[in-house]
Amino acid sequence: MMKRDVEKLTQEEFDLLVVGGGIYGATVAWDAVLRGLKVALIEKRDFAAGTSSNSLKIIHGGLRYLQHADFARMRESIVERRILLKIAPHLVFPMPCIMPTFGHAVKGPEVMRIGLLMNDLFSVDRNRGLDKDHRLPNGALLSKKQLADLIPRVNRDDVNGGALWYDAHMHNSERLLLSFVHSAVEKGAVVANYVKANNLLVKNGRVYGVEARDERTQKTLAINAKLTISTQGPWINELLAEFRDKEKQKIQFSTAINLVLNRQLTREFAFAAPTKAGHKDKDALINTGSRLLFFVPWRGKTLAGTAHKPYYGDAENYRAAEADIQEFLAEVNSALPDEHIKHDEIDHVYAGLLPMAAVDPASGDVTLEKHFRIIDHKKEDNLDGLLSILTVKYTTARGVSKLAVDKAIKILGFGSPFSNSHDIPVWGGNIGHYHKFFADGMNSLDGALTPSNKKHLLATYGSRYNEIVALADEDASLLEPVSSDSDILKAEVIYGVRYEMAQTLSDILMRRTDLGAGCRASAEQIKNVVELMAKELGWSSSRQEQEKQSYRQIYEFAER
Structure with a gap:
């Protein structure tokens, strides 16, 4: 059981200190402790209090990566989706998703038929090891009438049908993250929330832990570790500020906003709808010309997302701005023009920061980092003993964390090179059929x-x-x-x-x-x-x- 004991963080040198208690910190700690490493995990606020709580709760298999011909990234998502359905079956379930089709060009049923077929082929092993309640059926095309029956919200004159496929959905993303933390603690990890890493402890160019502060008592403590991994997301800039060359550009981040609408737009099916705003993805082989929003049924309400804007301020000061919420609500209404969703129907706004690759100077459109990065700061900043993970996806957290721990074990020179975090149920997941x-x-x-x-x-x-x-x-x-x-x-x-x-x-x-x-x-x-x-x-x-x-x-x- 998770019991907060900050003093235990100071009583030994850890093999691995993980700074940041979001989904990546939790999965790194879980994978590392399974490999026999002595692990500590600290979080400056509460577990899942940051960007990890801000999502559409979808565990997606990467269908959208087909337009980039990014088959490796698609397979990575498919594999990790299957693993989460297997190791957390109480919290992750299949979800049907629908994309409306238009005309007979890139948005038409002919192209979507090919996409669905490729998705089924690339995910031929998607149900391996899963019980029948967690298996994902093949995709299918829908007629205009079928689409209207299932998703009347997008039954516009220019719609000629739809594409149906299956992804997975988190019943509770915060509880899933906590399940990984519970699992790590039960295997021996020392974990504490409300412990902020103020400074890196550095000697002769090597990081040997952090100077931290217990935010509940304001007590300062030193946490020693042979290797430190930052999974802090945007707060990495703050931790590196003292050691990074001032001429070197900070890692850039974008805002990410999702709305919780107090209206059940759909009971069972998640669905996409295009906005009126033009959009061009410079990395895509096939451009649809407009931005898609996604609408997900959740707890009798609807999640709508996602809006992105560049953010150049301090991570600590970021909050969703009213102007940005108003702008996004207008975009939602442009995607669903018959709904006339009002501001007072917004029950909550989830907001966070994600790594940004570029901004279109003409349109202001954000391009998020498409691939995860595991940064060795010995190469980047002449700081030995420090790694950091930067990525945008909840779905692949376990897999990326496994690769980060692989790298950590090579640096440390000990620990099991084999991970079995893909096969062991997380806390609460040992339920069989x-x-x-x-x-x-x-x-x-x-x-x-x-x-x-x-x-x-x-x-x-x-x-x-x-x-x-x-x-x-x-x-x-x-x-x-x-x-x-x-x-x-x-x-x-x-x-x-x-x-x-x-x-x-x-x-x-x-x-x-x-x-x-x-x-x-x-x-x-x-x-x-x-x-x-x-x-x-x-x-x-x-x-x-x-x-x-x-x-x-x-x-x-x-x-x-």
């Missing part, structure tokens, strides 16, 4: 729980659901829902505090549970969660008010 697991779980769970409560526990915690239920042995009331309008149990709040390092109200509402992730938590939910946490953590009344205010600020946008 999903249908049987689900039926058995529904039958075995406490009769005091409603069917909806039971489904939620099984889908969120997988094979570890009994750990949450066991808390009721000390207090039966913990099996009660947090609020009258939620399936989330009081026991989940207590579990998050005791065994998942939840330190703040936002940690519980946004990441340990989904009470306040897709929309602002209700007053009843906030009140009850604060009371539970205050009892566990000894919060004063003023601290309770501070926590409430900090959570409310998440839903405030930057003025611009």
Whole structure:
């Protein structure tokens, strides 16, 4: 179980220190500890509090890479999608996706037929080792009528049909990340959130760890390691500032904004829709001429994304600007002109920063980095003992992390060269046949729980659901829902505090549970969660008010 013990970070020299607790930090720690390395992982805020929470929750197989003829990247995505369906079957499920077709040129059904066929051929092994509940069918073309029946939102006069294919979808991306952290801890990794790496510890040109600060106590500590890997994303610029030549350009980043719309545009199918804005991908062999937005059903709402703009400020200061939200909402409405989606239908804005390759000087369009980078700073900055990972995709985190650990092991000269992180279920994922697991779980769970409560526990915690239920042995009331309008149990709040390092109200509402992730938590939910946490953590009344205010600020946008 995850228990925060900052002192343990100072009691030994680690083989590998991972700085940054997003999905890449979590998967690096998991892969490395499986190889026999002594691993520490620190995160300046909370796990999944940054860009890793900002996605459309799609685990995609790279169909879009066909237009670039980037078959290697496509295969990488297909393989990693299958692995996540296998090792995290409680959190990752198949999702049907639809692209409307237009005319008979590059957007037409003839070209899409070829694309779907190639996708099926390149992913011929996509279901290997998966149970029937996680297998992905072949793609298919849809008639205009079939498209209208499934996705009436895009039934325009110029649409002549659609293309259907299958990707995967995360039930809860934050819980998936936490499952990797749990897994690493159970294999011996030392992990702590709210520990900020302030400076690299360097001697004779070699990094031997970091000077860090415990953000909860403000205590400074030295964490020693033979090798350090940064998975901080945009915060790498801050860590390197003291050592990097001032003439050397910073790593550049783009904003990434996704909207949570309080409208269920589709119940089952994710779908794409073109905007009216022109768009040219200079690296694509086939250009469609317009930008596509993607709409994903999620928790009775719709995720819409993604908007990108260059960002040249400090990562610490970035917040979604109201002007950018308004501009993106207009783009959403241009893609779905009959919907007339209003600003007050935006329940939440997910915003983060991703590595940027270029900006079109004429249009302002951003080109994201298309390939991951594992940077050896001995070559880049004359800093031995420091690697960093830069990438844009959640889907391939495990695979890229495996390659980063391969590189780390070569540098260290020890540790297993073979990774089996592709084959071992993550925390909660050891469920065998999903249908049987689900039926058995529904039958075995406490009769005091409603069917909806039971489904939620099984889908969120997988094979570890009994750990949450066991808390009721000390207090039966913990099996009660947090609020009258939620399936989330009081026991989940207590579990998050005791065994998942939840330190703040936002940690519980946004990441340990989904009470306040897709929309602002209700007053009843906030009140009850604060009371539970205050009892566990000894919060004063003023601290309770501070926590409430900090959570409310998440839903405030930057003025611009």
